[in-house]
Amino acid sequence: MAVELIEEACESGARLGKACEVLEISVSTFRRWASGDLHDKRKGASKKIPRKLTDAEIQEILAVCCSKEYEDDSPCTIHASLLDKGRYVASVSSFYRVLREANLIKHRRNSKPGKKQSRPPELKATGPNQVWTWDITWLKTEVRGLYYYGYTIIDIWDRSIVKWAIHDREDEKLARELFDLALRDEKLPHVHVHSDNGNPMKGMTLLAFFHDLGISTSFSRARVSDDNPFIESWFKTLKYDVSFPKAFKSIGDARLWLANFVAAYNSSHRHSGLHYMTPLQVRKGEYGETARKRNETMKAANCKNPQRWSQGVKQLPLEHCVYLNPTAETRLKIQQISAKQVA
Numbered sequence: 001m002a003v004e005l006i007e008e009a010c011e012s013g014a015r016l017g018k019a020c021e022v023l024e025i026s027v028s029t030f031r032r033w034a035s036g037d038l039h040d041k042r043k044g045a046s047k048k049i050p051r052k053l054t055d056a057e058i059q060e061i062l063a064v065c066c067s068k069e070y071e072d073d074s075p076c077t078i079h080a081s082l083l084d085k086g087r088y089v090a091s092v093s094s095f096y097r098v099l100r101e102a103n104l105i106k107h108r109r110n111s112k113p114g115k116k117q118s119r120p121p122e123l124k125a126t127g128p129n130q131v132w133t134w135d136i137t138w139l140k141t142e143v144r145g146l147y148y149y150g151y152t153i154i155d156i157w158d159r160s161i162v163k164w165a166i167h168d169r170e171d172e173k174l175a176r177e178l179f180d181l182a183l184r185d186e187k188l189p190h191v192h193v194h195s196d197n198g199n200p201m202k203g204m205t206l207l208a209f210f211h212d213l214g215i216s217t218s219f220s221r222a223r224v225s226d227d228n229p230f231i232e233s234w235f236k237t238l239k240y241d242v243s244f245p246k247a248f249k250s251i252g253d254a255r256l257w258l259a260n261f262v263a264a265y266n267s268s269h270r271h272s273g274l275h276y277m278t279p280l281q282v283r284k285g286e287y288g289e290t291a292r293k294r295n296e297t298m299k300a301a302n303c304k305n306p307q308r309w310s311q312g313v314k315q316l317p318l319e320h321c322v323y324l325n326p327t328a329e330t331r332l333k334i335q336q337i338s339a340k341q342v343a
């Protein structure tokens with residue numbers, strides 16, 4: 001009908017483009033229809049999808065699932081039972097999709113329904129004492145099944161160990177004492193504290209202490225170690241060191257060993273996340289000057305023998321910034337900045 005109207009309009013002197021515009025179709029659509037292809041391929045037009053369930057099949061799924069026989073069964077169970085009877089209605093995923101669209105998927109077990117865990121907030125540190133992260137690790141003793149517990153607080157900006165302690169138990173009161181000492185030594189900084197979801201981390205004694213001081217907190221998702229990567233990296237550095245004992249004889253020996261290790265770590269460990277500077281260098285504010293000197297040395301070497309630098313000289317950023325749990329947008333931004341640091 002539309003083709004005939006347009007052809008008549010064109011015979012009367014109308015332009016093809018204007019005639020198609022009146023009927024809200026394109027010239028290519030008219031030509032396709034005029035050639036005999038009458039399928040409506042316009043955007044938004046109803047289309048016949050061979051794999052799509054018909055209305056009758058959808059109603060059959062609902063009727064089966066709501067029947068007295070299957071009202072308490074899951075779609076997987078219903079699907080298997082129907083196959084045993086030589087009957088196929090639809091796939092298991094189709095059962096779930098139809099029931100979900102009909103708002104018939106409900107949690108009916110005695111256990112609590114699962115909850116989707118949201119990612120912790122993105123935290124950014126551009127200087128010391130802005131973001132701390134902490135955790136507790138087990139330290140083996142010479143008695144099988146008996147452990148000491150190492151408490152550690154890390155400043156993510158410079159990776160320095162702010163405070164540590166070793167005790168014979170996990171206790172929120174001991175954690176509170178550790179933070180009390182750390183905050184006093186750092187003159188009560190306005191810091192954000194991130195931790196895992198353990199009982200000492202969420203104990204009321206510690207949380208009330210943070211609340212009274214106006215300290216904000218955040219927590220990792222359950223069983224997601226990547227939400228607290230800095231503390232996990234520290235524990236690996238600690239326990240994979242060649243000097244780490246397989247077991248400690250006493251709590252005094254454990255404390256003495258860790259005290260020496262932390263002192264060496266803070267003052268002389270060249271951290272890859274700090275462009276192989278030490279935590280103490282960064283904490284003392286030497287990062288920018290050290291990065292500048294390294295960049296100048298690299299540029300001088302490039303000028304002296306440029307053929308060895310086919311891809312340019314990668315420059316260290318002069319400002320040090322650290323993110324904890326960055327968003328995808330932030331990670332992309334970091335990658336773009338890193339790619340530009342080649343001069």
